[in-house]
Amino acid sequence: MTSTRLAGEILDRDFLAIRHAILNIAAGLDRVGDGRAVDSVAGDPRLERIHEALKVLAEGETGRAERVQMLFSRAYESNWRS
Amino acid sequence: MNYIDPHIHMVSRITDDYERLARSGCEAISEPAFWAGFDRGSAEAFRDYFKQLTEFERNRAAQFGIQHFCWLCINAKEAENVSLSREVIALIPEFLDTPGVLGIGEIGLNKNTPNEATIFTEQVDFAASHEELILIHTPHLEDKYMGTRMILDVLASDSRVTPGRVLIDHVEEHTVKLALDGGYWCGMTLYPLTKCTPARAVDIIERVGVERIMVNSAGDWGVSDPTAVPKFVVEMRSRGHAESTIRKIVYDNPLSFFSQSKRFDFTPRD
Ligand SMILES: [Zn+2]
Numbered sequence: 001m002t003s004t005r006l007a008g009e010i011l012d013r014d015f016l017a018i019r020h021a022i023l024n025i026a027a028g029l030d031r032v033g034d035g036r037a038v039d040s041v042a043g044d045p046r047l048e049r050i051h052e053a054l055k056v057l058a059e060g061e062t063g064r065a066e067r068v069q070m071l072f073s074r075a076y077e078s079n080w081r082s
Numbered sequence: 083m084n085y086i087d088p089h090i091h092m093v094s095r096i097t098d099d100y101e102r103l104a105r106s107g108c109e110a111i112s113e114p115a116f117w118a119g120f121d122r123g124s125a126e127a128f129r130d131y132f133k134q135l136t137e138f139e140r141n142r143a144a145q146f147g148i149q150h151f152c153w154l155c156i157n158a159k160e161a162e163n164v165s166l167s168r169e170v171i172a173l174i175p176e177f178l179d180t181p182g183v184l185g186i187g188e189i190g191l192n193k194n195t196p197n198e199a200t201i202f203t204e205q206v207d208f209a210a211s212h213e214e215l216i217l218i219h220t221p222h223l224e225d226k227y228m229g230t231r232m233i234l235d236v237l238a239s240d241s242r243v244t245p246g247r248v249l250i251d252h253v254e255e256h257t258v259k260l261a262l263d264g265g266y267w268c269g270m271t272l273y274p275l276t277k278c279t280p281a282r283a284v285d286i287i288e289r290v291g292v293e294r295i296m297v298n299s300a301g302d303w304g305v306s307d308p309t310a311v312p313k314f315v316v317e318m319r320s321r322g323h324a325e326s327t328i329r330k331i332v333y334d335n336p337l338s339f340f341s342q343s344k345r346f347d348f349t350p351r352d
Contacts, residue, residue: 004322065255069227070227072223072224073226076231080194080232
């Protein structure tokens with residue numbers, strides 16, 4: 001099963017929602033950046049993940065949601081039983 | 083459209099929520115045994131909880147024309163206490179003849195600890211030896227992927243486990259194919275913030291198809307929406323999906339999976 005709709009229709013319907021989500025990210029990062037002692041979070045791995053995730057969003061290929069999920073996931077260790 | 087919510091924790095909800103569910107077309111629900119909002123101090127507390135699930139909630143649901151089914155187990159969060167967990171597992175057989183008990187669940191992992199894995203493995207063994215269906219909770223956020231892989235490792239190492247008799251719940255974009263490719267059923271939880279939105283759930287359906295997949299609200303102690311499944315129906319409809327496709331996900335699929343339990347005494351509406 002695949003999408004039943006044309007890409008143009010989807011963009012018409014979802015443009016404002018996507019714009020809204022991006023603005024929330026921008027404002028959220030500004031909020032952190034405007035906080036006191038911002039240097040203390042410079043190397044925070046969570047911020048690094050966020051910046052890596054933003055790069056995924058800019059990629060052309062679909063499957064971005066899955067790749068972002070993997071970016072925020074701990075890696076599988078096959079020897080977990082030991 | 084009438085629907086079945088295959089995963090909802092009504093013990094944490096008020097009676098008005100049953101009324102809302104009834105008004106939104108909910109015909110049946112299945113309630114896995116889970117955390118009570120606090121860690122229980124003894125196995126006796128679980129006996130009371132199992133009575134609440136099998137008697138009180140079933141009756142409370144019936145007042146609104148909703149058929150209530152449930153699952154029994156020690157949940158992953160409290161499984162950290164291994165000795166308590168074993169006492170709770172020992173209680174389960176006395177409820178296994180009770181109508182409406184569908185199987186063992188929701189077992190699984192929470193923080194992927196060795197104790198959780200031990201008790202998960204023991205409950206898979208219990209379910210396999212009693213030929214019971216299994217409903218599995220996968221961990222949240224950054225632990226979900228690793229936890230899902232660990233769960234699949236345990237299931238694969240028990241040759242008595244039939245994938246078609248196991249439901250892996252709370253799947254998302256990065257875990258749905260792991261469950262489906264293994265032959266398991268899977269559930270998507272529609273939950274504000276930490277899990278799937280109705281739109282993302284429909285995106286996933288459009289990618290993986292409608293076989294062996296269902297959606298639920300989880301409706302629990304967190305900020306959650308017990309009527310999330312109808313919102314999924316609306317999202318599917320707004321994208322032009324056929325009514326028969328939507329019905330398969332929110333009605334036929336849960337029915338097919340649950341029908342494998344001999345205690346699923348469900349009566350469809352005319
Ligand atoms: Zn649950």
